Amino acid sequence: MRKFLSNKYLLTVIRIVIGAVFIYASVNKLFNPADFAKAILRYDMAPLFVVNIMAIILPWVEFSVGILLISGIMKKPVSILAAISLIFFLIALISAYARGLDINCGCFSLEETSSKGDILQRIIEDFFMLAGIYIIYKFMGTKKELETINSVNNINEIK
């Protein structure tokens, strides 16, 4: 399992997929802060004075994380940041779900009409992405670490 998860092709695929999702999620919001602010308001969680700031900055955090994840620069800090954002979104989503809010999650599109199950589906997706990020963080070691893992595995195989 450990060897499978440290497979560099698998890790690259996970990285690119999650990075693409982050970019995809951000593009609608990047230049449309007013609509995203409305989506944030619907959650009824953030105090009014931070709503616009969040609407201005969050999409760019998502976008940067996406770009950096795909490019593979600074993998560790980027995966930490990705995890923080995902946990942040999860808290909002779960809270909205628990309160039975009939809202669109505002994750990908900013349209108002809500489809039932939207929130729950996003929660599940977020958990999968969080798992992916954990795998990247945990197994995307430095070369040296990877060599150690490989040599340990080799030794086990020889035994």
Place this chain on the structure above:
Amino acid sequence: MKIFKQVLYILLAAVIIGLIANAVNPKGVPLVMDKNIYALDTAKKKEEKKLPDFRNDPYDTTANKQFNNVFNGTPNKEGFIEPENISGSLAKQLYDRNALFIDARTKPEFDSLHIKGAINISYEDFHNLPSEQRKEMMRKYNKDGIIIVYCKGGKCEVSIDLAYDIARLGFRSVSIYRGGIHEWKDSGYPVEP
């Protein structure tokens, strides 16, 4: 520790890019939201009262009269009179006085059920029009006439957005009926088809 520094650097970069992008974006927003016009409890609500008898004329563009002080708001700092929220019973009273009801939903939604006599201006379509065309579209309506905008009810917001768009064009008596078509129908008030 080095990792957390890098996390902060990435965050900082995103903050700076975001602020710059918002500053140059024509659709940018102020850093602090003035007030939440979408919240039910904080929004200004029209006081409940029994209205005197009068007849509103939505199409009388020559007259310039206020109706019995039902709506006499003062312009805000952007120069328009903000729409107010009204209850179902006030909406019905105004309905009986021939107020203009505007359904902000899409055409298919409007076609399936709407308040009897209401007209349909889909917010999505209207908002994407250039402002000249919006003005042209609304030219035939009385700027002092009573306009009530609604959507499906509950958490829907297109009525609020459309009401503000219309108020910005200089209409002085715009209000929002947040109960929407659902509450209207449940109250047994006239609907069509």
